Amino acid sequence: MTKNLTLEAFFKKVLAAFLLGTYCSIAHHIQATPIQSSFRIGDIRIELSYRARQQVNKEAQQIRASPYFLKKQVPLASLYLPLVNQELRPLKIPAAFKYLALVNNPLQDSIKFWANAHEMAPLLGLRVGAQLDESLNVVMTSHALALYFRKKYQRSQHWVKTLLSYEMSSYQIRRFLRHHYSRHSKTLRLDKNTPMFLVNFLATWSVYSSALRKKKQYAVTLIKYDLVNNKTFDRIGKEFSLPAASVQHYNAWFRGRVIPSGRKYYVIIPMPTRSPSGNSHAITHTKRYTRASVKRYSPTSRVIKPLANRQVKHRVSRGETLYSISRLYGVSIDKVKQWNGLHSNKLSAGQQLYMSVPKHLKIASQRTQLLANNYKKHHTRQYAGGTQTHPQHRLVGNKLTTYSAVPTNNNPAIFHTVQSGDNLYRISKKYNVSVTKLRTLNKMRNNTVFAGKKLLIRPAYAHGVANMTHLPINTKPHGRVERAAPNSPHVPTVMYVAGIRLKITDYAQRLIQSEVNQLRSHPRFFQKKLERIQVYMPIIKKILRKENIPSDFRFLPILESSLIANAVSSSNAVGYWQFKEESALEVGIQIDENVDERLNIVTATNGATRYLNRNHLFFKNWMYTLLSYNLGFAGTQEYLEDLYVNYSPTKVKTMTIDGNTHWYIRRFLAHKLVFEQPLSRYIATPTRLKHFTLRNRSTLQQIARTKRVDLALLRKYNQWLKTWKTPNDKTYTVILPLKN
Incomplete structure (x- = not known):
């Protein structure tokens, strides 16, 4: 009896252990990211049975299980797949084909793109030799395969056949499709007999598309x-x-x-990808540079004590963005995200944000109520938060004026009736909107359209406009029109900058005029600013001319720092050209315990020209090159891709400046208008600058004695030296202040 009880207890334990193990395995399976039950390639729908989903899921788990998946393979895919897509898109190859470049990857710790390209090289017309292997060139291989896929599709008119031709023979493809493809419904139904290549492709597509959805900024x-x-x-x-x-x-x-x-x-x-300055707003205000309030950089000490702050609540209203809120409170976007634990730039109306502001700063208390009323009323009130932050807000003197949106009857919805031969891509090109936006507006599940179908291109809007990027900016002011202040230049309808003819709309004129009036609002300070700028201008113009940078870019350091050597921005950009440390090192500006060449006008200007010339090689447009100085290369590229459908860099002779134009470009134009004419006249300055190179270690006292210059002035214009000695590790440029 005792023996039977013992056996029974033993088997109960075994059964309990088995059930626990089964439950854990099922729980693990449930928690794994599920594979979707259907995919779409072109006009063909792919449906997966339960067994097919299991196969794809198993393959996906193997891809994710690699210790190098997140560390190396996802970053590599995020860098190279845009290049692959650039070659596929012009030939109208479905975007899903770019994941073919990742299939059959033979490397565990990296990615070999287009693994089959080496074997297909003769078919694709790629050269392979001892010194040259074009199958390893991602761009050339992607272009050759795009042509290959286009030819295959023109013969078969079947995107799945085209996809399978990358790995399978014609006989294998016909045999597979005979049992799984329905011509009537254009549906491919997969079961347990799915070819391993297709399973691998769907797993790769599913895994990498979800991993790349979380956009990450790389260096x-x-x-x-x-x-x-x-x-x-x-x-x-x-x-x-x-x-x-x-x-x-x-x-x-x-x-x-x-x-x-x-x-x-x-x-x-x-x-x-980094921008040199990355400033959320450029330094332009007179108050910023008063002796008491300016934030200055000390080469000998990097620790800056913050002002005593107080915490306030800000309720997000319709139309507000992180950028506009950060500008209102005079802080960076990163700070707002850090204070509120935000992981993206998305905000919703009614959301509460906690802001830290200096105790002396007064934020307009009626702002939240004003925005909540959708700008129905005209308000003018004192404004203490900096420059305008939203396209519908403008500064008039020291007051913030709100513009009401254009009434609905002036902005009706735009529709398009599909004609025979139309497709979504052609329609999107006609109206300069993306295919994705058209599908979203019309609640479409795919890209199929029929003759006679009525498509919504742009909805009617009134009052607050939710998305200022895709809808025209309101050009009708409610209240008084911005005019040139006394002694301020008038903003013309046409300007010439860096060889480009700029047509300026009425609304953009008002925005720029507001900036111009602010820059000229304090005559005494403006005159002092001119004298300081005039001292540096000969050096800046000479370097720009030598490096083939348009002379209009001499106004860029004025916009960034007002040519104050030790100015520091909210994003910790330092010096005349406002370089952050990482960006400065990239362009050869030395920063160590002895020197910080961001405060050297010659070295910093040379670094800025290297950055601008490098970006201009890609953008081929000096206005977008200018914008990249603020947004960075990747930020500008993303901005232009959002602004234009299928953006590609092209050289232009004419551009339009309107309310949608980035604020940084408008502010640059304001600085050009304000400073161009005064700087063209002779301005008497007590000092003129020269520079010479020095290799040997010397003290500033020795240099002052040898060159017969004032020691205090020598120190003032050479704040890049953290000590009184020049190092001897390389050749440095020393600035010499000579009396006029």
């Missing part, structure tokens, strides 16, 4: 550069102010010295 972004024939990597690196080794690292397809001619080759360039 570099990759671009293709085609003017490379008969050049070495060293020469290409110098053109972009990048190390040759860095360029060569991203171009393992070529192992020779000089890239040959006779064929168009593309070199992948790792462009740094």
Whole structure:
């Protein structure tokens, strides 16, 4: 009896352990990211049975299980897939095809893009040799495969057949589709007999699309550069102010010295994404630079004590963004996100934000109520938060004027009736909106449209406009019109900047005029500012001319720092050209325990020209190159891709400046208008600057004695030295102040 009880207890324990293990395995399976039951490639729907989903899910788990998946493979995919997509999109290849570049990856700790390209090289017309392997060039391989896929589709008119042709033979494809594809419903139904290649592709698509959905900012972004024939990597690196080794690292397809001619080759360039300044707003106000309030940089000490702050609540109103709120309180976007634990820039109306502001700062208390009323009424009140932050707000003197939105009857909804031969892509190009936006507005599940269908292109709007990027900015002011203040230049309808003719709309004129009036609002301070700027202008103009930068860019350091050497922005950008530390090091500006060359007018200007020339090689437009100084290369690229459908860099002769134009460009135009004419006249200054190079270690006292200059002035214009001695590790530029 005892023996039976013992056996029974033993088997109960075994059964309990088995049930517990089964439950844990099921729970783990449930918690795993589920694979969607259907996919769509072009006009074909792919439906997965339960067994097919299990197969795809198993393959997806194996991909995710790699210790290198998140550390190396996802970052590599996020860098290279945009290049792949750039080659597929012009030939109208479905976006899902870009994930083919990741399929059959033979490497565990990295990614070999287009793993089958080496075997297909003769078919694709790619050259493979001892010094040259074009199948390893992601751009050239993607372009060759895009042509291959387009030819296959033109023959079969079937995107799944085209996809499978990358791995499978024609016989295998016909045999598979005979049992799984329905022509009538254009549906491919997958079961347990699905080819392993298709399982791998769907798993790769599912895993990487979800991983890449969480956008992350990387130190570099990759671009293709085609003017490379008969050049070495060293020469290409110098053109972009990048190390040759860095360029060569991203171009393992070529192992020779000089890239040959006779064929168009593309070199992948790792462009740094950081902006030099990254300022959420440029320094332009007179109050910022009074002796008591200016935030200055001390080369000998980097610790800056914050002012005593108080915490206030801000309720988000319709139309407000993180950017507009940060500008209202005079802080950076990163600070607002840090204070409120935000992981993205998305806000919802009614959301409460906690803001930390100096005790002496008074924020307009009626702002929340004003925005909640959807700008129905006209308000004018004292404003103490800085410059205007929202496109519908403008500063008139020291007051904030609100513009009401255009009435609904002036902005009716726009519809398009689909004609025979139309498709979503053509319609989107006609109205300059994205395909995704058209599908969202019309609640479409796919890209299929029929003749006679009525599509909503732009909804009617009135009062507060929720998305200022995609809808025209209100150009009708409610209240008084902005006019040029006394002694302020009038904003013209046409300006010429860096060889580009700019047409300025009425609304943009008013916005720029407001900036101009502020810059000229304090005559005495403006005159002092002019005298300070005039001292530095000869050096800046000479360097810009030498580096082939348009002379209009001499106003850029005025916008950034008012040419105050030790000015510091809210994003910790320092110096005349407002460089952050990482960006400064990228362009060869030295920062260590002995020197900070951001405070050296010659070295900082040379660094800025390197940055601008590098970005202009890609954008081919000096206005967008200017914008990249604030947004960074990647930020400007993203901004332009959101603004224009299928944006590609092109050289232009004419541009339109309107309410949608980025505030940084409008503010630059205001600075050009304000300072161009006064600086063209002679301004008497007590000091003129010269510079010379020094290799040997010397003290400032020795330099002052040798060059016969005032020691205090020498120290003032050489604040880049953290000590009184110049190091002897390299050649430095010393600024000499000479009396006029």
